[in-house]
Amino acid sequence: MAKIPSTLIDQIRAQSDIVEVIGQYVTLKKAGRNYKGLCPFHTEKTPSFTVSPDKEMFYCFGCNTGGNVFSFLMQHEKIGFTDAAKILAERAGITIPSEVWQDKRPRDDMEALHEANAFAARFYHHQLVETATGLKAREYLGKTRGFNEHTWEIFQLGYAPESWDILLKNAQKAGFSIPILEKAGLIKKSEKGTYYDAFRGRIMFPIMHSNGRVIGFGGRILTGEGPKYINTPETPVYSKRQSLYGLAQSKSAIAGSKQVILVEGYADVISLYQAGVTNVAAPLGTAFTAEQARILRRLADQCVLLFDSDVAGENATQRGIDILLAAGLEVRVARILDGKDPDEFVRKYHKKGIDTLLTNAKNVLDYMVEHADTRSAEAKARSIEQILHTLAQIPDEIRISLYLSQLSSHFDIAKEKLMSAIRAKDKTIRRQLLASHRRTSQPRAASIPPAELKLLALMLTNAELFDQTFEHLYLDDFSSPQVKRVIELVYKYQDWSAPEIDLHTILNEEANPHLNSFLSKLILQQQQIVDPEKTYIDCIQQIKIRRINRDLAELRQQMSHCTDEHQLAQLNADYKALNLKKQEIRQTIIS
Ligand SMILES: [Zn+2]
Known part of the structure; x- marks a missing residue:
């Protein structure tokens, strides 16, 4: 990766308002x-993410x-430093000299994968729109599905011709290597060891990250044998669990209306979007995931589930409800009674029909009560159990209480009984959530003495104070390896003619997630220190005393093993002297 000059990096950072960038x-x-x-x-559910x-x-x-x-x-886009700098520079209107990019060293894989996907999307789109081989695909999309050409552009729809290597050959001509194309899932290796196009004779739906970059493809068979859909496998840039189809196109409409309509497939998204219902997205593959719910929660308050009206759709709806509620979204369920899926429905009834469906969407409880199996007492109990399990996911107690009143009158069960049942559930759910969070979170760092943490936070406020600290302390007076490491890094990167400690160079050069979080935590805690001057002096003294205590403990250890009388006397004298020093320090604290 080419190295961007540090002055340019500083310029990019200075012109990238962190609140604005993260605010996107x-x-x-x-x-x-x-x-x-x-x-x-x-x-x-309550914000602990802080931006300073x-x-x-x-x-x-x-x-x-x-x-x-x-x-x-x-971290958010899963890209390297150079790519992040590139995006920010573009945003700020800063031109990065071309020699920085046209470097002969190998580019990072992520960037190469993105470029290969972008190339393939352009290639397939060209095949669809401008070639004779694309005729059948054009007819299918236009006449059969009713997607107009403007829609082809918006979703960058394409066609992978019936050929074993047309993409492979063209991509190689454009400079893409076989390993990158294979890693991107665009080509596959045969048993003979030769390579061939992964998508052949298929309508291509590029899957984009919400930032608009193509990360993978869904390919629908046009004619003949084979699975109806094949998709890009998991790659370093594409994770099915963390992507939603259509989000790149619908992001702003979702954020604007605070509502997202969740449908099952590519065609549903495109049909609704073309009809003018633009706040729409679909999970990729079978199951809707907690990660996808989290992405939607950042943009919307409410999610309307509009799944197919078959058994699979019903099951997906129930699973979706639980996941979305747990992510803190309000959920409604819209049901198609005429037609099988939203795509079919919108072709028949247009936007007006969808609007009516959405207006009549049911809240979670109404939907579940309607679907409850009440044919026997046991079935009824199981249904209520299932409903309570779902309601327990709702973070808002008042809403739970309102739903319980409704449930109580519907099934003629005392509300108190339902309430205590849900409380018991609530606890286990919370425990499960906490447990899963603990499992995924990083191992806890060894605890750092508070005085060292506070002092380091204060030292980082300005360069003079930082340097001055070492008139009172030695590096070894600090016991925490993490604190010592930061001090060493400051000495490594700091330009001492500047008044501020430059943490950004450390963050950028080291690019270590643990260090990133440690430093940013320090900086945010620094703001909470009430009396910095007093705290600074107190911390230095506490660190000195802790250091002496460590030395005293070591002396005691040596003394207990010492057999030489002469040496023992010396150790004793040292011990007394150290104790005296400790008392002196203590007294200065009092005075
Ligand atoms: Zn967090």
């Missing part, structure tokens, strides 16, 4: 001097993710 992905509200929002890196415009850093007190504007993009 997370709804931020002002809280004192900082901004707060729901963390994009873990599931939460003064310090140009972010930190989540829930999952310990943190860093600066570059690290945010890198």
Whole structure:
């Protein structure tokens, strides 16, 4: 990867308002001097994700993710530093000299995969729109599905011709290597060891990240034998669990209406969008996931489930309800009574029909009560059990209580009984959530003495103070390896003619997630120190005393093993002297 000059990096950072950049992905509200929002890196219902415009850093007190504007993009978009810098530069209108990009060293894989996917999307689109081989595909999309050419453009629809290697040959001509094309899932290796196109004779639906970059494809067979759909496998840039089809196109409509309509497939998304219902997205593959719910929660308050009216659709609806409620979204269920899926329905009844469906969408409880099996007492009990399990996911107690009143009168069961049943459930659900969070979160770092943490936070406020600290302390007076490491890094990267400690260079150069979160946490805690001057002196003294205590303990250890009388006397004298020093320090604290 080419190295971008540090002055340019500074310029990019200076012109990238961290609140604005993160604000594109997370709804931020002002809280004192900082901004707060729901963390994009873990599931939460109350915001612990904090952005400091003064310090140009972010930190989540829930999952310990943190860093600066570059690290945010890198972690959120799963890209490397150069790509993050590129995106920010583009956003800020800064031109990066071309020699920085046209470097002969190998580019990072992520970027190459993105470029290969973008190339393939353009290639397939060209095949669809402008070639004779694309005629059948054009007819299928236009006449059979009723998608107009404007829609082909918006969703970058394409056609993979009936050929074994047309993409492979063209991509190689354009400079893409076989390993990259294979890694991107665009080509496959045969048993003979030769390579062939993964998608052949298929209508191509590019799957995009919400930022608009193509990360994978869904391919629908046009004619003949074979599975109806094949999709890109998991790749370093594509994770089925974390992507939603249509989000790149519908993101702003969803954020604007605070509502998202969730449908099952590619065709449903495109049909609704073309009809003018643009706040629509679909999970990819079979199951809707908690990660996808989290992505939607960042944009919307309400989700309307509009799944197919078959058994699979019903099951997907029930699973979707639980996941969406747990993510903190309000859920409604719209049901198609005429026609099989939303795609069919919208072709018949247009936007007006969809609008009516949405207006008549049922709240979660009505939907579940309607579907409850009440043919026997046992079935009824099981249904109520299932309903309570779902309601227990709702974070808002008042809403739960309202639903329980409704449930109580519908099934003629005392509300108190339902309430205590749900409380018991609530506890186990919460415990499960906590347990799963603990499993996924990073191992806890060895605890750092509070005095060292506070002092380091204060030292990082300005360069003079940082340096001055070592008139009172030695590096070895600190016991925490993490604290010592930060001090060493400051000495490695700091330009001492500048008044501020430059943490951003450390973050950018080291690009270590643990270090990122540690530094950003320090910086945000720094703001909470009430009396910095007094705290600074107190911390130095506490660290000195702790250091002496460590030395005293070691002396005691040596003394207990010492057999030489002469040496023992010396150790004793040292011990007394140290104790005296400790008392002196204690007294200065009091005075
Ligand atoms: Zn978090």
